[in-house]
Amino acid sequence: MTNSPVISAKKLSLTFPANDGPVHALSEVDLDINEGEFVSFIGPSGCGKTTFLRVVADLETPTGGEITVNGKTPHEARMNRDYGYVFQAPALLPWRTVERNVALPLEIMGMGKAERAEHIRRTLELVNLSGFEKSFPWQLSGGMQQRASIARALAFDADLLLMDEPFGALDEIVRDHLNEQLLKLWLETKKTIAFVTHSIPEAVYLSTRIVVMSPRPGRVIDVIESTLPDERPLDIRETKEFFDIAHRVREGLKAGHSYEE
Amino acid sequence: MFERMMNSKLMQGKALPVLIIVGAILAFWYVMAVQLNAPWQLGVYERAGVTEWTNSQFISDTLNQDRPVLPSVHQVAAEIWNTTVLKSPTSRRSLIYHTWITLSATLLGFTIGSILGIALAIGIVHSRAMDKSMMPWIIASQTIPILAIAPMIIVVLNAIGISGVLPKALISTYLSFFPVAVGMVKGFRSPEQIQLDLMHTYAASKTQVFMKLRWFAAMPYLFTSMKIAISISLVGAIVGELPTGAVAGLGARLLSGSYYGQTVQIWSALIMAAALAATLVSLVGIAEKIVTRKMGVRT
Numbered sequence: 425m426t427n428s429p430v431i432s433a434k435k436l437s438l439t440f441p442a443n444d445g446p447v448h449a450l451s452e453v454d455l456d457i458n459e460g461e462f463v464s465f466i467g468p469s470g471c472g473k474t475t476f477l478r479v480v481a482d483l484e485t486p487t488g489g490e491i492t493v494n495g496k497t498p499h500e501a502r503m504n505r506d507y508g509y510v511f512q513a514p515a516l517l518p519w520r521t522v523e524r525n526v527a528l529p530l531e532i533m534g535m536g537k538a539e540r541a542e543h544i545r546r547t548l549e550l551v552n553l554s555g556f557e558k559s560f561p562w563q564l565s566g567g568m569q570q571r572a573s574i575a576r577a578l579a580f581d582a583d584l585l586l587m588d589e590p591f592g593a594l595d596e597i598v599r600d601h602l603n604e605q606l607l608k609l610w611l612e613t614k615k616t617i618a619f620v621t622h623s624i625p626e627a628v629y630l631s632t633r634i635v636v637m638s639p640r641p642g643r644v645i646d647v648i649e650s651t652l653p654d655e656r657p658l659d660i661r662e663t664k665e666f667f668d669i670a671h672r673v674r675e676g677l678k679a680g681h682s683y684e685e
Numbered sequence: 686m687f688e689r690m691m692n693s694k695l696m697q698g699k700a701l702p703v704l705i706i707v708g709a710i711l712a713f714w715y716v717m718a719v720q721l722n723a724p725w726q727l728g729v730y731e732r733a734g735v736t737e738w739t740n741s742q743f744i745s746d747t748l749n750q751d752r753p754v755l756p757s758v759h760q761v762a763a764e765i766w767n768t769t770v771l772k773s774p775t776s777r778r779s780l781i782y783h784t785w786i787t788l789s790a791t792l793l794g795f796t797i798g799s800i801l802g803i804a805l806a807i808g809i810v811h812s813r814a815m816d817k818s819m820m821p822w823i824i825a826s827q828t829i830p831i832l833a834i835a836p837m838i839i840v841v842l843n844a845i846g847i848s849g850v851l852p853k854a855l856i857s858t859y860l861s862f863f864p865v866a867v868g869m870v871k872g873f874r875s876p877e878q879i880q881l882d883l884m885h886t887y888a889a890s891k892t893q894v895f896m897k898l899r900w901f902a903a904m905p906y907l908f909t910s911m912k913i914a915i916s917i918s919l920v921g922a923i924v925g926e927l928p929t930g931a932v933a934g935l936g937a938r939l940l941s942g943s944y945y946g947q948t949v950q951i952w953s954a955l956i957m958a959a960a961l962a963a964t965l966v967s968l969v970g971i972a973e974k975i976v977t978r979k980m981g982v983r984t
Contacts (some may be wrong), residue, residue: 481886502888509886515879519901519980528897532887560981 429456430494430584430616431480437488438475438642448641449475452489455635455644459583462610462617464627465635466673467680472642473620473635477586480618481509493584505533507584508577512592514569516561516576523548523557526576533580547575550609567598574606578613587619591626603629604658611654624677628652628669629661636673638680646676714758721754722747756949764953777933784957786934787922790850791965794857795918799911801858802865809866810873810899811891827863831856831921836928853925853934860921861914868910872903904980908973915965923958935961 438450450472457463465473478484479491482498493501501507508529516525523544530540548554551571561569570590577585591599607630610617621627627634628650636646651665660666726747730738738746748757756764765780772779805823808815835856842852876898884894926936935954942951 483882483885502886505888507886509883511879511883513879515877515883517880517898517901518982519904521981529887531897532884532889532893562981 428495429458430461431455431457431491431618433476433489433491435489436476436479436486436491438472438479438484438486439488450479450486451641451643453642453644455647457616457618457633459616460614461633462607462619462631463633463635464619464621464631465637466621466624466627467637467642467645467677468639469622470639470642471637471680472639473637474588475642476637477509477588477618477620481507481586505529505580506582507586508580508582510570510574510577510585510587510590512589514561514566514573516569516572518561520560521557522553522559522561522564522572522575525561525572526579529576529580535580543579543581547579548572550578550612551575552605565598567594567602570594571602571605574609578609583615585615585617587617589620589622592622599623599626600658606630607656624670624673625661627673628666629656629658634669634673636676636680638677645680646672648672648676711758714755715748718753718755718757719744719747722750725750725754752946753948756952760949761952761956764949765956768953780938780953780957783934783938783954784961786850787919787926787936787958788961790853790922790925790934791857791915791918791961793850793854794921795861795911795915797854798858798861798914798918799865802862802910802914803869803907805862805866806869806873807895809870811895823863823866826859831860831924834859835921835924839925839928853922856925857918857921861918864910864913864917865907868906868913869903872906873899875906876902901980904976908969908976912966912969915969916962919958919962919965 433453433455436450436453436455437448440447440449449470453472453476455476465476467473475484479486480493480498482502491498494504494506496504496506516522517528520528526544526547527540530543535543544557545554548557551574553568553571553575556564556568556572561572564572574587574590577587591602594602603626610630619627619630621630632650632654634648634650635644636648637643638645648669650669652660652669723743726743729746730736747753749760753760768778768780772781774781774785776782805819809819810816838856838859839852842848842855873895880898880902881894884898889897922934923936923939926932926934927940935958938954939951942948942954
């Protein structure tokens, strides 16, 4: 089981038609993501990092190449509820309380009430939102809202978590805190996480592997294996090892840009 | 004392501005009543050979004619008092009786119209074919003057044996389904793309997307369009009462009032209709408040 990748992309391409010529959002992307990995996608806007995630989630249809999720097509994987997706914005339903927002996927999947309550309790505990079950989204801070949306993605026990710049709209302090919590959550749950970001420190701090991408056409420039240990206190970001990896990411991003011009 | 009044609720709340506007309207009404009724009053004096009168007597006379061009406020108030409080509600001379006749048609028409409007919107949002084929007809239906189509509805339905409250209610329906249909199409399409994507990742069915997302997202649109719908339902019911030959209802009071030059009766029916519309719209507003509070909207 550990040998077959969770996500496997071969020569994956996606071209959007546009008035001023086609946009090559993804161009021949080859990438395998294995079970238990934390893979970050980093690159400037338009490099296809979000598009890649949306293809995995069956929110976009590729125009070329192959992709499997848990050995299935993205459509089958979606129908099987194989993944949880966290969007850039929390996208909580404003008329539902936190617990009922977390219950939403469970209701759709037809889970019984008692079982739902158990899942809600457990996932809210996981994201440190116990005690806020009855709060409405507008009563929570931005960081708490995003945590609630992570709880919602975790609630149905999918082994794969797709996260599209989940902390992009939050301030530095909240972001640090949530990064630490996310790492802890990943260690506890052993989930496979694909994480899109445009922050180099965030990518280096969180990932076991960093995929550096470049725009027009969207493609993979470099894949960096992290040498950092799994247990990472926040101050690991002051070490030389951390800076070395960050440096390599930055070099990759630079290379991508010079290629373009 | 004055200071206390300035600081009271009267000044801080909405009461004072409302009172000022009401006062201004009443004053304007009296001024217009004197002016519009003056020519008739002068004629009365001439025929009676009265050559001298005081201003106050003249004003008092213009405001208390039997069939004034514009009845004064207190005449209308007295008429409403006499035909509501002093009459049994089951009497055909009671304004309450006529109001109830109109109200029942209004409510029936509004209910059918709202359900029809919502049903059409559901179809339009879910089917491209319906969107393309129905929308032009729905819009075209509202370009036909209701005054032209109301008698035909009454006559046609009478011919197939349907009479009573239903034909009038159907005229209300004809008017009221439109704002509900248009508003709810907009409302059912109001969820953001990110929310629809979210439902997509859960592999939610169309029905689930509707029941858990579209329906709730459309609530603000529902109440806004129902406020319009209920007030035009009342208009529809009143218009529907005109071609029936003034049997009963506020429309009948308006029509018989104009037959016999009973302007006081016309105006009291008008005021009653306006008060009824205001009450109905505010009832929808109260329902909206209850629902939005339940939906946890920030207050």
